Amino acid sequence: MLKTYKATLRGDKIEWATDIPKVLRNDKSVAVYVTIIDGNDVSDVSNGKKMAEVLKKMASKGGVSSIENASEWQREQRAERNLAEREN
Numbered sequence: 001m002l003k004t005y006k007a008t009l010r011g012d013k014i015e016w017a018t019d020i021p022k023v024l025r026n027d028k029s030v031a032v033y034v035t036i037i038d039g040n041d042v043s044d045v046s047n048g049k050k051m052a053e054v055l056k057k058m059a060s061k062g063g064v065s066s067i068e069n070a071s072e073w074q075r076e077q078r079a080e081r082n083l084a085e086r087e088n
Contacts (some may be wrong), residue, residue, distance in 0.1 A: 002033075009034065033084055 006017035023030055058064070067073045 034074075 003021070005021050008017065057078045063070075
């Protein structure tokens with residue numbers, strides 16, 4: 001399973017938001033995918049705490065009532081994504 005680490009890319013340098021991932025501590029090379037998040041400034045990136053608060057608020061109101069079968073909906077959503085290194 002691919003792991004995600006939060007960081008900021010400045011030119012050709014990565015500034016880790018937390019400690020350097022263990023896999024990189026021995027100064028070895030690893031293959032990576034970089035996803036550029038819309039917006040030109042790091043301050044534009046959503047705050048995880050704020051997102052969690054919004055999700056809690058939604059859940060307290062009963063979630064999305066238009067979804068009759070949440071498991072089936074989730075499977076459909078996953079099937080529509082293009083995944084790296086996988087033919088569609």
